[in-house]
Amino acid sequence: MVRIVKRIAWIAGCLLLTVAVVWGMEARECADCHTDTSIIEEGGCYLYIDPVQYSRTAHSEVGCPACHKSVTDDHPDDGTRPPLPSRTICGDCHEDVAKEYRASAHAANADCVDCHNPHRVRPVAAVSGFEMNRVCTKCHDPKEVSRTHGVWLPQAELHIEALPCITCHTGSKNYVITFYILKVEKHGGAMTKVKVAALEDLKGIVSGKLGTLVDADGNGTISLAELRAFNASYRKKGLELWGMMTPEHVSHSLETLDNRWDCTFCHASGPSAMQTSFLAFPEGQGSYRRVPIERGAVLDAIYGTPDFYMIGVTRNRTLTIIGLIIAAAGLTVPIGHGSLRLLTMKNRKRRK
Amino acid sequence: MRAGEKIYLTPTPVRIWHWLNALGIVTLCVTGAEIRFPEYVQVFGSYKAAVRLHNTAGIVVALSYLMWFVYYAFVARSLIKTYVPTAKDILGGMVRQALYYFFYFFLGNRPNPHRQTPENKFNPLQKASYMVIMFILTPLVIVTGILLMNVVPLRAIVLVIGGLKVMVAVHWLLACAFCAFLFIHIYLATMGHTPFAHIKPMWTGWEEIEPDMYDEEAEAQPKVADETSNVLQLQKEKSPPHLKKAAGE
Numbered sequence: 001m002v003r004i005v006k007r008i009a010w011i012a013g014c015l016l017l018t019v020a021v022v023w024g025m026e027a028r029e030c031a032d033c034h035t036d037t038s039i040i041e042e043g044g045c046y047l048y049i050d051p052v053q054y055s056r057t058a059h060s061e062v063g064c065p066a067c068h069k070s071v072t073d074d075h076p077d078d079g080t081r082p083p084l085p086s087r088t089i090c091g092d093c094h095e096d097v098a099k100e101y102r103a104s105a106h107a108a109n110a111d112c113v114d115c116h117n118p119h120r121v122r123p124v125a126a127v128s129g130f131e132m133n134r135v136c137t138k139c140h141d142p143k144e145v146s147r148t149h150g151v152w153l154p155q156a157e158l159h160i161e162a163l164p165c166i167t168c169h170t171g172s173k174n175y176v177i178t179f180y181i182l183k184v185e186k187h188g189g190a191m192t193k194v195k196v197a198a199l200e201d202l203k204g205i206v207s208g209k210l211g212t213l214v215d216a217d218g219n220g221t222i223s224l225a226e227l228r229a230f231n232a233s234y235r236k237k238g239l240e241l242w243g244m245m246t247p248e249h250v251s252h253s254l255e256t257l258d259n260r261w262d263c264t265f266c267h268a269s270g271p272s273a274m275q276t277s278f279l280a281f282p283e284g285q286g287s288y289r290r291v292p293i294e295r296g297a298v299l300d301a302i303y304g305t306p307d308f309y310m311i312g313v314t315r316n317r318t319l320t321i322i323g324l325i326i327a328a329a330g331l332t333v334p335i336g337h338g339s340l341r342l343l344t345m346k347n348r349k350r351r352k
Numbered sequence: 353m354r355a356g357e358k359i360y361l362t363p364t365p366v367r368i369w370h371w372l373n374a375l376g377i378v379t380l381c382v383t384g385a386e387i388r389f390p391e392y393v394q395v396f397g398s399y400k401a402a403v404r405l406h407n408t409a410g411i412v413v414a415l416s417y418l419m420w421f422v423y424y425a426f427v428a429r430s431l432i433k434t435y436v437p438t439a440k441d442i443l444g445g446m447v448r449q450a451l452y453y454f455f456y457f458f459l460g461n462r463p464n465p466h467r468q469t470p471e472n473k474f475n476p477l478q479k480a481s482y483m484v485i486m487f488i489l490t491p492l493v494i495v496t497g498i499l500l501m502n503v504v505p506l507r508a509i510v511l512v513i514g515g516l517k518v519m520v521a522v523h524w525l526l527a528c529a530f531c532a533f534l535f536i537h538i539y540l541a542t543m544g545h546t547p548f549a550h551i552k553p554m555w556t557g558w559e560e561i562e563p564d565m566y567d568e569e570a571e572a573q574p575k576v577a578d579e580t581s582n583v584l585q586l587q588k589e590k591s592p593p594h595l596k597k598a599a600g601e
Contacts (some may be wrong), residue, residue, distance in 0.1 A: 153404050159502040184511075194507075241513070263399035268390035306515030312390040312399065319521050320388075325526035330532020334539035340458055347460030 030064040033076075053120045053285050054270040062093075067118065090118075095254050106254035110139065127181055128195055128280060129244035132164040138251050140165075152261075162244050168260040172247030175266075177277035177308065178290065181213075197239065199284040205237060211334050213290055214279055222279055222293040228303040235306075242310035243277070243298065267312035274298045274314050277305075361470055361559040365427070369420040376413035377530060379459055380406060382529050410497045417490055433471070435486060437479040447478030453477070457543075468559060487531060489526055496523040 033039055035051040054060050065071065067089050090112040091098030101107050112118075137145075144158075150156040154342050166172055183197040188350050199210070206213045214230045216224050231241070245266065259265045274293045280288040297304045301316040308314065362370075383406035386393040396402040426433040437446070455460035466475035466549045474482060496519050499506050503516065510516060545552040545560075553559040 100585055102596075143589070152400075154400060155501075155503065161504065257514060263403070264390055270391050302514070302517045302521060306517050307511070309389055309516040309520050311403075315388055315524075316517075316521070319524060323524050326525065326528040327531040330535035333536045337453075344458040344460065347458065351462075 012098060016180060021128055030068075049119045050285070053287075056126075056285070057119065057121050059084070059118050059121065101252040101254070104252065104254040114138070120286075122287055124247070124250050125278075125290050128196065128286070128288055129164040129178065129246050130180070131286060132166060132246075133160075136165045162242075164244065164246055166250060167245055167247055167252075167285070169254055169256055170247070171251040171253040171255075171257060172249060173251070174248035175245050175273075176248055177243045177274065178246045179241045179243050179277065179279045179305065179308070180288075181279075181282070182240040182242045184240055185239060194240070196242075197282065199282045202239075202282065205234070205239070211291065213281070220291065222291055222297075224294050224297050224300055224304055227293060227297055227305065231303050231306060240307060241279070241305060243305060245310075264312070267310060269313055271296075271299050271313065271317065274310070304340075357561045358558040359468070359470065359561065360557055361468060361553055362557045362592060363423075363428070364557065365419065365423045367554060367557060369416050369423070372416040373413060373420075376409045379409040379535065380413065381527065381531050381534065385411065388524065407501055410494070410501065413490075414498070417486075417494060420486070430471075434473055435479060435483045437476050437483065441476035441479060444482060449475045449477045481533075485530075489529060493523060493526040493530065496520075496526070518544045528600060 004119050023173070031049070034047060034049045035054075037048060039047045069089070094112075100114075101112070115138075146157055146160060149160060153159055162204050165176065171339040181197040181202065183201045185193045185195070187351050202210055202213060209218065212218055213234070214226055216226050216229065218324065227277055230239075277298050278290040279293055298308055299316055301319055382393075382395055383402045386395055386399070386402040387406055390399055390402075396405055411472055421431070424434060428434075445465075452462065457464075464475075466472075499510050499513070499519050500516075500523060503510060510519060513519065541550045541554075542548075549560060
């Protein structure tokens with residue numbers, strides 16, 4: 001009996017291995033043509049798959065045929081053009097997401113692949129807020145977005161710069177502050193251009209490991225002291241930190257939620273809400289690696305994150321106390337002098 | 353000048369500026385408190401309303417400051433004379449005035465050493481504090497406010513100055529200083545011979561001479577040399593009946 005079970009297990013193992021080899025072979029066969037840039041000239045840029053970016057996606061683990069089911073063995077000689085993977089195919093694996101998305105008004109206007117390139121897709125933490133917004137601008141004209149928001153939203157442009165669209169336009173949850181490194185290019189002392197620093201930009205500035213640019217001791221966490229040291233030294237070299245409020249758990253329920261019209265959804269949570277932040281280092285090919293920052297760093301008075309401030313939220317405790325002492329000092333005059341004035345009223349009456 | 357006489361101390365443009373400024377600063381303090389502490393201060397319905405009102409009040413205060421500056425610098429041409437303490441003020445005047453406020457006033461045995469005239473409106477301590485407020489604090493709070501209102505278009509300047517947080521820190525501390533000033537200012541405004549003696553003139557322009565002025569010195573010189581007082585002269589000639597009555601004529 002044991003022998004029979006062993007034989008069955010051996011045969012099943014061989015079968016699985018064969019399937020895996022065949023799949024792998026098929027993926028390799030696809031890669032032979034689709035990772036060769038010459039395919040762009042032959043059929044269009046959408047046929048080209050960047051092998052490095054694709055290898056970083058979870059999709060590379062399931063292989064090409066898992067999504068491109070209609071591709072035959074005779075491809076491309078069979079003369080057919082396989083259709084793009086449909087929403088149904090995405091839903092085979094991403095069932096909950098597909099269900100959530102189908103319920104949103106956005107589903108009638110865009111398919112999964114209109115926003116997500118399955119050959120480049122990465123986890124939300126590895127995508128910059130700027131990239132998230134760039135996807136939206138494929139359909140939504142930035143000028144029009146700016147105009148329509150400016151009608152009701154104070155500092156509309158600043159909000160658009162500091163928030164991925166999905167922060168307000170989805171039911172995403174758990175917001176954190178993610179800092180990205182910006183490169184300020186100066187010309188003759190005057191600032192000319194600010195752009196998100198790419199890996200190549202930083203390589204020219206940092207000699208050792210890129211992470212040590214801010215995380216000097218390389219312990220995987222950026223302390224407040226390290227953040228201050230970065231700002232003190234690298235700001236002069238044209239590097240700035242730009243903070244964005246990004247969601248940790250992304251929802252595909254694309255809509256404008258009523259509570260997002262209320263500024264206090266973001267602006268009244270108090271300093272306790274601003275404890276968690278990350279610094280995203282570019283890893284090349286538009287991918288980012290996040291390093292956690294010491295809790296509460298965004299609340300540091302000046303040097304921790306000099307260019308990040310959310311009214312009503314990132315108030316610094318020390319400055320608040322100093323300010324209140326100044327205001328209270330003003331009150332001591334009417335209270336102190338006024339009390340003595342009342343007590344000595346007789347002296348002045350006597351004179352009159 | 354005798355006790356009960358009135359002098360025209362505060363011209364109309366200055367009074368307009370003062371009350372516009374007062375309304376603006378009170379609004380800024382309250383909306384500012386709501387903007388900084390939204391969990392604790394909720395006065396104006398929504399946070400957006402507080403932000404919009406704060407921005408509007410800020411613009412009003414900035415424009416009224418401009419009006420104040422243009423009036424004193426170019427119309428009355430008395431900006432320096434009115435607001436900058438003289439050497440005499442610094443050497444002895446401030447101490448004398450402080451002694452009066454914190455000592456003689458309570459004893460009730462000496463009059464206020466400062467006599468208000470249109471040319472010498474403020475006592476040395478007032479001059480010093482108004483000079484700091486009008487020449488340093490107000491411009492700073494206006495500039496930081498303008499930068500904070502226009503972060504995107506003026507980002508280059510914000511970065512050069514030290515970043516958003518420097519702007520916010522300066523703006524917040526200045527706002528607290530203005531709040532402190534407000535408490536002191538309103539209290540000191542009640543220090544006239546009656547609680548409203550200094551407040552009414554800021555509305556009407558006419559200040560009544562304090563009884564304390566009518567002391568031995570005033571008795572010896574009943575007509576103070578006031579060639580300054582073109583306006584005072586005007587008052588004597590054209591003063592409305594109620595003023596004559598008040599002056600006991």
